[in-house]
Amino acid sequence: MRHKNNEKSRKIIAAATKIFAKKGFYKAKISEIAKEAGIADGTIYIYFKHKDDILIALFEEKMKEVLGNMKKQISLESDPFAKIERFAYFHLKLIEDNKDMAEIIQVELRQSSKFMKNYQNKKFAQYLDLIGDIIQEGKEKGLISQDIIPGIAKRAFFGALDEMSRFWVLSKRRKYDIETAARQISSYFINGMKN
């Protein structure tokens, strides 16, 4: 469905990000998104076959960007523990800098399994694997205990950060600063998984 004219496609996704974040997927109207994007309702259907597809494309695009950025950040450190701390900080920073996107991922990602039966959220799996790989590396380097199961630990760590950011997204004010929260949360896991 995606045509060559990526500019308009991106404009639609940008508008949808704003509207989905404000109203939620189900309450967001195509006409609102079109208006926000400065185009006609029908034009959206030239670029996306269904309303669902906008959300999927939105995920893909945002996650691709997020994934790329995080990979770059992690590669700047060589120590697995430093990588974990950096991951925590940039994950929370990302949320801070992209409230709308964050809110959608927080809220609508959960629903994805419902209305997008066949949508395999590969990008999200890859994001989780960034953490899994760090842990694996830590185990291989003897820094992390062999008892640690990366498949559990990566989810636990992501969940910890995610819940923290959910709290921030939904409450309007931020109680703890990003550095503090990142350091706290990464310290639980670093100390908790240490050999």
Add this chain to the structure above:
Amino acid sequence: MRHKNNEKSRKIIAAATKIFAKKGFYKAKISEIAKEAGIADGTIYIYFKHKDDILIALFEEKMKEVLGNMKKQISLESDPFAKIERFAYFHLKLIEDNKDMAEIIQVELRQSSKFMKNYQNKKFAQYLDLIGDIIQEGKEKGLISQDIIPGIAKRAFFGALDEMSRFWVLSKRRKYDIETAARQISSYFINGMKN
């Protein structure tokens, strides 16, 4: 709105739990819930003013039960670390035993801020505080480092468990058993927060 006849009220909530879990709130039809409950569509409106109210009541009821159970479980242990491990185990057990409820809380709770503007999820806050109180107790007993911020740690711990159970709820098969996951996750936090 709730009448004396709690039996029917509970029957509706039970039906709604099943349908909301299967379809999600927005795709769930009142007529389906009514059919599942074995009553007429209109009967639902004797007990609930709006579709939204069913979800709110559902939250309240489930959370009340969950909260009560968890309080009891925690009180069976005196050591804060044992409490944490027990919390982890029973939280995951709860999810396992109440897949439908879990899925709704996982998925729809996120949306609550969207369609229930004025719904303050007090019960959830209390649930989080169960963890916060254990951590506080641990700090007071000198078992947990003074550096630990309970407001962050309680969310991190809940988030870790929550993401784990989300994984289980959405994927149909369970990769790790409950005991293992509970022990892993609680160990990260126990070791991570230890003095």
Add this chain to the structure above:
Amino acid sequence: MRHKNNEKSRKIIAAATKIFAKKGFYKAKISEIAKEAGIADGTIYIYFKHKDDILIALFEEKMKEVLGNMKKQISLESDPFAKIERFAYFHLKLIEDNKDMAEIIQVELRQSSKFMKNYQNKKFAQYLDLIGDIIQEGKEKGLISQDIIPGIAKRAFFGALDEMSRFWVLSKRRKYDIETAARQISSYFINGMKN
């Protein structure tokens, strides 16, 4: 349908009069009428088969009373012109004293032909005929011109009074007093039909 227990029947009609006047027939709910009457919803259906029947019974009862009163008033005068003036005065007085009833007759009587296919409004015809008979008497006594067609004049006179009272019923304040309006309107007709 009407049972012996006229007391309850009248209580229902009294309540319906109030509610129909306030909301109109279609927006009035049976449950509201029942509440106003201090009885259960279902009880109404012991006395009336349908919602429509309450309105019909209401008409019948009110019109019977109105008809009786007006007959008595007219009989107090012997001069046709005096009868006309008295009719005008008491018609307007009646409206004044029975705002609710008046509003229903004003508003709902018009709709009667729609939802009460088989309801022949005999009492209203008799009320009109009170005027018609006076005019006929006036013609016979040589007071009223032979050109006057009672079938037209009775409706014109009733309509004149009716429009005046409609104005009063719908606007909350009364601009002209009853005596003035009655004297004005009857004078148009008396002078207008005079031989």
Add this chain to the structure above:
Amino acid sequence: MRHKNNEKSRKIIAAATKIFAKKGFYKAKISEIAKEAGIADGTIYIYFKHKDDILIALFEEKMKEVLGNMKKQISLESDPFAKIERFAYFHLKLIEDNKDMAEIIQVELRQSSKFMKNYQNKKFAQYLDLIGDIIQEGKEKGLISQDIIPGIAKRAFFGALDEMSRFWVLSKRRKYDIETAARQISSYFINGMKN
């Protein structure tokens, strides 16, 4: 709400006129009106926000037309009494030629104060004032007695004509011809108000 496409707007009003007249406002279904207009249900909501709005627009449009026609007719006469007679004739003629519209105004206008709380029926007031102005003119020219109160007389005259036409609209056959009725009714008022 009203778009540029007045053609469709008028088509909807025409269909609504027919359906409202046949069934009454409350029993008329949007789907029926849409079918009668040869459009989809939803299309109606492009032009009118609510069912009520169709009725309001219908009034406005019809009254505007009626008002314009009557103004023209009256201006053709210079003598106030001739104006009154012409008013009577054309009012009744109008009813005759627009049975559906008449029935709606007769029946539904009465309900207007109920469901259109804030709708001020200005056009109707202007219509009444056409009569009021004639009477005022008659008084100024010394043709009509100074005792006559235009505010009462205009309503009485309109009411007389209105009741007559109501009779015609509701009974299917016409007992008296228009000319006769118009001449009778106007003569009551002309002779009745004469100086």
Add this chain to the structure above:
DNA sequence: GATGAATGAGGGTTCATTCAT
């Protein structure tokens, strides 16, 4: 007779999607 919880048909309204221009 009285109750009021339960019923379920019915209808106004929304909005994703289409398609003629």
Add this chain to the structure above:
DNA sequence: GATGAATGAACCCTCATTCAT
């Protein structure tokens, strides 16, 4: 490709009426 008026299926909710107690 872009438009936006038109479509019509879908669904929440109301409320007159019923009937077991």
